[in-house]
Amino acid sequence: MKTHEAQDQASLFDVVYAAYKEFINPPLARFMKIAGSGVEVRARGCHVYDHTGKAFLDFCGGYGVFTLGYMHPAVVEAVRGQLDSMALSSRVMFNAQTAALAKALADLAPGDLKISFFSNSGTEAVEAALKLARLSTKRKHLVSTFNGYHGKTMGSLTATGRDIFREKFEPLVPEFEHVPYGDLESLERALPGAAAFIVEPVQCEGGVVVPPDGYLRGVRELCTKHGALFIADEVQTGLGRTGYLWGVDYDGVVPDVMTAAKGLSGGVVPIGATISKTDVWMRAFGDAPLLHTSTFGGNPLACTAGLAALDVLVREHLVEKSKTQGAYLLEQAQTLARRYPEVIVEVRGRGLVAGVELRSEGYGGVIIPECVKHGLLVAYTLNQQRVIRLEPPLVVTRAEIDQAIEILDGSFAKARAKLGALSA
Template sequence: MTTETIIGETIDNYENFINPALAKLFRFMGLATVEWEAEGSIIRDINGKEYIDCLGGYGVFSLGHRHPKVVEAVKEQLDKMPLSSKVLFNKPMADLSALLAEITPGELQYSFIGNSGTEAVEGALKLARIHTGRTKVISTINSFHGKTLGALSATGRDLFRDPFKPLLNGFEHVPFNDITAIRAAMDDETAAVIIEPIQGEGGIIVPDDDYLPAVRKLCDDYGALLICDEVQTGLGRTGKMFAVDHYHVVPDILTTAKALGGGVMPIGGFTATPAIWEKYITSPFLHTSTFGGNPLACVAAIAAIRVLQDEKIVERSAKTGAYFLEKLHGLQQAFPDVIQEVRGKGLMIGIELTKEGIGGVLMSEMINKGILVAYTLNNPKVIRIEPPLIMSQELVDRVMKALAEAVEVAHDMIEDL
């Protein structure tokens, strides 16, 4: 079968059996090809064309693609026992939960291991409600916590919420980075505040340094729980193991996913303190998952965390992120008519454009030059940069060269956009 045949059949199958709108979008973006193999920070299509991955699976590929230590761990487990019987003790899940207790801040200790970030959020919301006996949950506008019914109720974007209303009762959305708004919404019926330490899909919005500590205090004052959604920010993305570490805040419940699987397996989880876990200890089958905590995903997560620690990936994220941000700030100063603002922490970076139409031009130019980027889901004016944390300075320079050329093209077209 020729490469052209494979590409044609794949696109036809998208159009006929997945979603024709997705196929149209990929074609429009200049992505009418098939991903074929990947390694480190590089993806190759079926024709062998190389792309530098600056999107990183929206935060999944923190260790790059197919990190050898993660792949080796999964291969070894595959020959032993891929899935759990669910009736005998599961050592990989136990080892992973112990490791999560070690790396998460404060007294966070008990974990439930699921399959995705939205599942982690669902579990965290359930835990908050059963622990407090309350139902009200405060979230933030333009937040993103997932698209299953409970997680979608917390997600702060009407575009995704409105088609599925009525959603779960008791959710209130307030502006992000506005402590006055949260204070006004808090009352004695509030079970939890769920918040991203840095808003991802909202446009890589970094809060003021005193914001999270103030939210923590409000939760304590009202007896509500603080849920920090670290699905995208966690495990080194922002230059700390967890983004809350920048603010010296310990949540009551912390969610993880994306990078947890080492770029090889899907996995998510939520971790809480012993006091908050009490109802689940009394009734351990209140929250379960058939595939959650499976050995394949757990050994991938263990290997991923060990790589983060042994290879000092978190420190690399901070250093490379600072270098990237410095270069991007320089580009913004040179082209203020194209780039309105550059912001972020570590290798979680947002480039806010002056016009929404510029995003399509930049993305098309970058893709043509072999750089994969995308805009944030809740703010099309913001191009996200979330490459593997292992990205070398040499690759950063290549990305910056391509971006500078793309910005020049956008600058020349600015009046028409």
């Protein structure tokens, strides 16, 4: 017979699952249930705890949000303090937290990137960048990459390079063109007369695709040559994820506009930012400061979280940790690739974002639930379902990486035993 506690846990799951099925997203709810998802109840560091109290080591990290882990005490404390004075902005008065975060970002951003427009998500940060580019250059044509991911609102979706997300919403934003990622010759053909090229330093949702060394330097040179803005979409790669403060730092280049979101407010309050050079911003909005606005963007709560998160990132040397732990994670994951060549095509990554490319999507259907069963959260990348992302918080320890690798090892063995050699 079930204890009362077990009954309560089961009924919490039933109630939440039923609500998801009826009021949120019926097919996704069923898919999540099959994948073994429980109800998340609380989280700390690299762990999420479900309704039964079971701990899950999170190697999905909110798709890159939890750079500091969950509920970093310094960020939580700062946000609690700010809640006592004011949470959202009046919008008609100056706000000290918004000002301080904009200054901190200007200090940390590469080169002379200086002016921040604040929003509440990655896709909004991208929308702002695209509008800024058209206005600043007085040109219309925008260039992005196949297999890139920039969000799902209309402008960002048009930039996103995956047909399945785009086709059903056509007509999308006109005057957009996609070029192959990592290919400077195609870019050069597309750039004459273009307002901007938007690109990720690593295509994270595209299956963790790392471009050839020097690619971003080539992008910088070509954009300068053709008078197009270079927009680096750092929503996922920014703030230490790739082992560099910004993904563009790998090639040592300064874009004209940069987006940030995900890890920016330490996984506590959503925020997005579009950071641009002053002259670029002035050409767009210098005589029309209210052309692009956001009611909630830059609110004091989110900016307080952002300031605390940037402080933790620097104080705890998380960028350096991302590089060393990322190298260890990659090395360990590559041993799995050698052990399961029937299942894994390759493992690749930079810093603490790694992708395990499977020979067939079918393997993921066994591997992901098997990982969940053994207490490890992993997920597909959004554009490439054949790739499982490994994207833990930057505070992850070696012991936690070892634990994740052990669970993955067992899951690959299970997938191989169950499915044999699948064709792609």
